[in-house]
Amino acid sequence: MKHHQLRVNPIAVAVVPGVLLLAIFFVIPIANLTARSFTDPVIGLQNYEVLFGSQTYIRVGGRTIWMSFLAMSGCIVIGTPVAYAIAHSKRRVLIAVTLAVLVLSFLTSSLIRAFAWMILFGAKGPVVAMLDAAGFGVQTLLATPGAVVVGMIHFLLPIYVLTAVSGLRNMPYELITAAEGLGASRWYALRTIYLPLALPTIINAGSLVFVIAVGFFITPALLGGPSEMMLGQLIAISVSKFGDFGFAAATGVVLTLLTLVLLSAVQWLSKAKQRR
Numbered sequence: 001m002k003h004h005q006l007r008v009n010p011i012a013v014a015v016v017p018g019v020l021l022l023a024i025f026f027v028i029p030i031a032n033l034t035a036r037s038f039t040d041p042v043i044g045l046q047n048y049e050v051l052f053g054s055q056t057y058i059r060v061g062g063r064t065i066w067m068s069f070l071a072m073s074g075c076i077v078i079g080t081p082v083a084y085a086i087a088h089s090k091r092r093v094l095i096a097v098t099l100a101v102l103v104l105s106f107l108t109s110s111l112i113r114a115f116a117w118m119i120l121f122g123a124k125g126p127v128v129a130m131l132d133a134a135g136f137g138v139q140t141l142l143a144t145p146g147a148v149v150v151g152m153i154h155f156l157l158p159i160y161v162l163t164a165v166s167g168l169r170n171m172p173y174e175l176i177t178a179a180e181g182l183g184a185s186r187w188y189a190l191r192t193i194y195l196p197l198a199l200p201t202i203i204n205a206g207s208l209v210f211v212i213a214v215g216f217f218i219t220p221a222l223l224g225g226p227s228e229m230m231l232g233q234l235i236a237i238s239v240s241k242f243g244d245f246g247f248a249a250a251t252g253v254v255l256t257l258l259t260l261v262l263l264s265a266v267q268w269l270s271k272a273k274q275r276r
Helices: 011-040 045-055 055-088 094-109 110-121 126-133 144-168 174-179 186-213 217-225 231-240 245-275
Strands: none
Touching: 011 045, 011 245, 045 055, 045 245, 055 094, 055 144, 055 186, 055 245, 094 144, 110 126, 110 144, 110 217, 110 245, 144 186, 144 217, 174 186, 186 245, 217 231, 231 245
C-alpha cells in the first residue's frame, strides 16, 4: 500500500499569515465600515446625501486634499536634497548626525511636536516676535493654513526622507560622474540624468506621506481653527460629539476611495511618463 506524502508549498505557508493579518485588520474593518455607512441609523444612502449635499463638507474634503498636497510638496522640496545627501554622501559623520536627527524627530510624539509649534506660533512666541519686530504686525500664526501645513511637514518629513533614501541608494550614481567627465555640470547632470531616474522613488515616497496626511487629526486640531478643519477632525467630531457613527463611516469610506483614486492617478501618470 502506497502512502502519499502531503506536500506543503513553503511560499503558501509564508504568505498565509500575512494574508490573514491583512484580512483581520484591514479587509474586515473596511467592510464593516462600508456596511455601517449604508445601515446606520437606517438602511439607505442618507449619510452620503448629507455628506455630498452640504457645501461645508465638500469644502472640508477639498481642503483636506489641498493641505495634504501642500504638505507632500513641502516634503518633496525639503526632503529630496536631504535624502540625496544621505544616500550618496561619503561623510559618515554627517550621515549619522542627519539620520539621528530624523529618527529622533520621528520617535517624538506628534502631540509634543504640535505643542512645540503652538509655542512658536503663539501670540508670545519667538516667530511672531520676530515678524512683529520686522514690521509685519502679526499677532499670532495659530489657526492659519500655514501653521497647519508647517506642522504636517514637520511630522511627515522624516517619513519621506527615510523612505526615499532606500530607493536613492540604488540609483546608478556613476552616471553622474560619467556625465561630469564628459563636460556636463553637476546641476545639468542631476537635472537631466539623475532626477528622471529618481522620479519613481520620489513619487512613491510622496504618495506615502500624502496618504498619511489626509488622515491627520491632532496637528490640524491644535494648530488650525474651524476654518482649517480636515476630514479626520470631521470624523472625530461626528463620533465624539454627535454619536453619528453612520455619517462618520460614510466620511471614512469617501476618504478611503478618494485616496485610492488619487494614488492610482499618480501611479498612472508616473508610468505614462516613464514609457515616453
